[in-house]
Amino acid sequence: MRKKDSKLDTLKAYILGDQNHFYRLAYSYTKNSDDAADVVQEAICKAIEKVHTLQNEAYVKTWFYRIVINESLNYLRKNNKYSHKEGVLENASYEDKDVAETFTLFNAVSELEPKLRTVIILRYYEDLKLSEIAKVTDSNLNTVKSRLYKALDLLKITIGSDDIE
Secondary structure, three states, X not given: OOHHHHHHHXXXXXXXXXXXXXXXXXXXXXXXXXHHHHHHHHXXXXXXXXXXXXXXXXXXXXXXHHHHHHHHHHHHHHOOOOOOOOOOHHHOOOOOHHHHHHHHHHHHHHOOOHHHXXXXXXXXXXXXXXXXXXXXXXXXXXXXXXXXXXHHHHHHHHHOOOOXX
């Protein structure tokens, strides 16, 4: 078996096993299910096309996450949608404090600048380790840490709560 075939098989297995994670990540940027599906589809096509650039199959996760994030940011740039607010809570038929707090936090995260938002999403929504986030974002670990702490401080100010950690 050729090395490219091995990389492609690894990529296929990873994509098939973690589809929901990619969709959720793309959705956290696009805020639209159809757009998120398009972003994931574009990311998969790009990954298959560039599978030969994957140097170590053990890093397929961080490599593919980087592609999904880049495609999400490209989508936002192309469609001029850096900030997208939806009145989700306005259409709710009842008030649930936990739901309200969740949407408030999600909206606050959505308002962060892209580099800070990416760190928060990968850490708390995708449960990646800081070292993995550094690989995904092509940043050093200290940069990731400072972005995380800055984002958490901004979220505390926006939400007005010290409960965020």
